[in-house]
Structure formats: C-alpha cells, structure tokens
Amino acid sequence: MTIDQVDINITSPGRNFVTLKITTSDGIVGWGDATLNGRELSVASYLRDHVASTLIGRDEDRIEDTWQYLYRGPYWRRGPVTMAAIAAVDMALWDIKAKKAGMPLYQLLGGASRSGVRVYAHASGTDYDALANAITGYRELGFTAVRVQTGVPGLGQIYGVSAAGPGVRYDYEPAKRAENGRPSEETWDTRNYLNHMPGIFAKIREDFGTDLRILHDGHHRMTPIEAARFAKDIEPYDLFWLEDCTPGEDQTALRLVRQHSTTPLAIGEVFNTVFDYQTLITERLIDYVRSAVTHTGGITAMKKLLDFAAIYGIKSGIHGPTDISPVGMAAALHLDLAIHNFGIQEYMPHNEQTLEVFQTSFTFDRGFLHPGEQPGLGVELDEDAAAAFEYTKAYLPVNRLTDGTVHDW
Numbered sequence: 001m002t003i004d005q006v007d008i009n010i011t012s013p014g015r016n017f018v019t020l021k022i023t024t025s026d027g028i029v030g031w032g033d034a035t036l037n038g039r040e041l042s043v044a045s046y047l048r049d050h051v052a053s054t055l056i057g058r059d060e061d062r063i064e065d066t067w068q069y070l071y072r073g074p075y076w077r078r079g080p081v082t083m084a085a086i087a088a089v090d091m092a093l094w095d096i097k098a099k100k101a102g103m104p105l106y107q108l109l110g111g112a113s114r115s116g117v118r119v120y121a122h123a124s125g126t127d128y129d130a131l132a133n134a135i136t137g138y139r140e141l142g143f144t145a146v147r148v149q150t151g152v153p154g155l156g157q158i159y160g161v162s163a164a165g166p167g168v169r170y171d172y173e174p175a176k177r178a179e180n181g182r183p184s185e186e187t188w189d190t191r192n193y194l195n196h197m198p199g200i201f202a203k204i205r206e207d208f209g210t211d212l213r214i215l216h217d218g219h220h221r222m223t224p225i226e227a228a229r230f231a232k233d234i235e236p237y238d239l240f241w242l243e244d245c246t247p248g249e250d251q252t253a254l255r256l257v258r259q260h261s262t263t264p265l266a267i268g269e270v271f272n273t274v275f276d277y278q279t280l281i282t283e284r285l286i287d288y289v290r291s292a293v294t295h296t297g298g299i300t301a302m303k304k305l306l307d308f309a310a311i312y313g314i315k316s317g318i319h320g321p322t323d324i325s326p327v328g329m330a331a332a333l334h335l336d337l338a339i340h341n342f343g344i345q346e347y348m349p350h351n352e353q354t355l356e357v358f359q360t361s362f363t364f365d366r367g368f369l370h371p372g373e374q375p376g377l378g379v380e381l382d383e384d385a386a387a388a389f390e391y392t393k394a395y396l397p398v399n400r401l402t403d404g405t406v407h408d409w
C-alpha cells in the first residue's frame with residue numbers, strides 16, 4: 001500500500017498544536033505531532049509546502065528510508081523546524097505500522113521493559129509556602145518526583161513559576177497570547193537566584209524527606225562557572241537532576257560543571273539531533289537526555305539516540321510539557337516503556353479542551369503513566385472538535401537582566 005493523502009491540522013484548544021495526518025490507500029490513518037511552541041506555522045508550512053507532495057505514493061512501511069529521504073534528501077539539515085516536520089512524518093508512519101500490526105507501538109519497539117513509566121510533575125510557587133503547597137498536592141496524587149521552581153526575591157514573574165494561588169491550574173507552557181504582536185518580557189538576576197535556591201532545596205528535604213525525587217530546571221541561565229558553583233552548593237540536597245544549567249549550544253560548558261560536582265545533569269529540550277549530544281554522551285557529561293520526540297526527528301531518531309546514550313550509562317528524561325501534543329506525548333510513552341535505559345518522563349497534563357480534541361488511551365496511576373493497549377500510538381485527533389479552536393498567535397517570553405540585557409531564559 002502507499003501514502004494517499006497528507007493533511008496538516010492546526011488547532012488551539014488553550015494553546016496551539018500542529019498535527020500531521022497521513023492516510024494510506026487502504027484508509028489507515030496515522031498521526032504525528034509537529035508542534036513548535038511560538039513558531040507553529042513555520043512547521044505547518046514546511047510540511048504543507050515542501051513535504052506533503054513528496055510523500056504521496058510512497059510505501060508507508062519504509063519508515064527508515066522515508067526518514068533518510070527527508071533528512072538527507074533536501075541537503076539542508078537539522079534545526080527545530082526541519083526536525084519537527086520529520087518527526088511528525090515518522091510518528092504518523094509508526095502509528096500506521098502499529099495499527100496494521102494490531103499492536104500498541106511499544107510492542108514493535110521490543111515490548112515492555114517495565115510495568116509503568118515513572119513521571120515527574122511541575123510544582124512551583126512565588127515563595128516557599130506556595131511551592132510546598134504545590135508539592136504536597138502532587139504527593140497526594142501519588143507523584144514520586146517533582147520539578148521545583150520558585151520565585152526569586154527582588155524579581156517579578158519568572159517563567160515556569162506560578163503566581164496563581166493554590167488549586168489554580170497553571171499552564172505556563174502555553175506561550176502567552178501575543179500582546180501587540182510581541183512576546184512579553186521578564187527580568188532576571190542570576191546572583192539573587194544563586195543565593196536563594198540552595199535554601200529552598202534544604203527546606204524541601206527537611207519537609208518532604210529523602211524519598212522525594214527533586215528535579216530543578218536552570219533554563220540555560222547560568223554561565224559555566226556559575227553553574228559549577230551552583231551544582232556543587234546543592235549536592236547535599238541530592239537532586240534527581242539539575243536541568244539546562246548552561247546555554248544549550250555549548251556542549252563543552254558542562255565539562256566545568258562535571259569537574260566540580262556530582263549533581264546529576266540533564267539537558268536537551270532545545271536539541272534536534274544526536275549530533276547535539278555527541279560530546280555530551282561520549283564524554284559522559286550528562287546523565288539524562290531531555291529531547292522531545294517531537295523536536296528530535298521522531299521515534300526512529302530518538303530510539304537511536306537513546307540506544308547510543310545507553311552505551312555510556314546515560315538514561316532518558318524525555319521532554320513532555322503541554323506544548324508537546326498528546327500525540328507527541330504518546331510517542332514518548334511507548335519509547336519509555338520499551339527502552340532499557342529509561343530514566344523518568346516529564347508529565348504536565350493537558351487541559352480538558354485539549355483532551356476533547358485529542359482522544360488519548362494513556363492512563364495515569366499514582367505517579368506512573370502507561371501508553372495503553374490500543375493499536376498504534378493510541379491517540380486520535382477529533383477534527384470536528386479541533387475546528388472549533390482557531391490558531392491564535394502566542395509567544396514564549398523574552399528574558400532581560402536587570403540592566404536590560406537580553407538573557408537566556
């Protein structure tokens with residue numbers, strides 16, 4: 001059989017999602033996530049204007065060949081737009097293959113290596129009490145791991161920290177609806193942050209004990225020497241990982257951090273290919289691979305990347321915020337269940353409207369997710385429901401230092 005039709009769906013049930021639909025000549029439908037937060041329409045155009053016509057008539061079973069055709073064929077390689085587009089095609093083809101086999105995708109990846117996928121939640125608050133409240137809520141739901149982010153004295157709203165009171169849903173990953181066509185701006189001060197954070201970890205350990213897995217995201221904001229000092233300072237609080245402590249494009253920056261600390265390191269949500277990890281993996285400069293299946297070329301590329309990492313004792317920590325659609329999340333869960341070197345999975349539940357648009361078969365139980373037993377990825381897009389939510393331009397915020405200099409966020 002061959003690929004008969006390729007469609008691109010753009011919907012915005014609270015935030016924007018781009019979904020690829022591939023239909024085969026015998027009517028089987030596969031779905032792929034092509035969402036790139038704040039740059040959604042670029043990937044939609046890449047797929048619609050440059051990829052769709054090249055897929056028509058291709059054998060849908062030749063997944064590796066199609067991947068290489070899209071990666072090597074156009075000469076221009078890598079980058080988030082290209083790799084998200086390739087990922088969407090790859091996911092959709094795996095979805096189709098598993099549906100044809102009548103199996104959940106994880107079976108085609110080697111079968112389950114575990115009974116469930118340990119996930120971490122996002123806890124945050126403007127001060128310690130609000131943060132502790134959020135952690136308590138997640139503990140009650142059964143989570144065994146939480147990412148903790150908190151406000152920093154002297155600074156206002158910080159990306160990733162909820163300013164809402166207890167019980168109020170905080171979907172910060174849906175980039176803000178664009179005001180005047182521009183992103184909002186925030187202010188940052190690394191010195192205040194470095195002085196404040198170790199005390200927060202100390203209190204969390206005191207209040208929640210040693211069982212809780214604590215994760216923290218530095219959001220690329222530190223220089224190598226700042227990150228080295230920070231990672232050393234927080235060693236006593238036994239973090240599960242310190243994520244993105246230095247800017248993502250500088251792989252060797254993590255050598256300095258590694259030389260000074262045993263705090264486990266994670267990085268990769270802005271990476272697109274295995275080459276972004278080449279030094280990090282071969283020199284064992286990280287402990288967890290943070291790529292999203294959606295932004296790293298799909299299931300085919302992620303499986304190879306994680307197998308490569310496994311040789312060096314490095315585990316997975318697949319990116320899973322709400323800007324990864326339920327299709328991308330399902331792709332991650334099938335990989336998580338199948339691979340041997342699974343570490344942890346990020347999990348920010350999607351809002352109700354999103355889950356009306358995307359019908360999912362994955363389930364959550366006391367801190368663990370399971371992709372379910374439905375053939376394929378186990379997610380179907382309801383195109384009628386999706387049509388009710390029109391695309392709305394939205395941007396992630398821009399960060400500036402207190403003197404106005406643009407900074408990483």
Ligand SMILES: O=C(O)C(=O)C[C@H](O)[C@H](O)CO
Binds near residue numbers: 321323
């Ligand atoms: O999930 C995380 O750790 C993030 O930092 C989320 C990113 O900021 C988000 O995906 C950007 O679109």
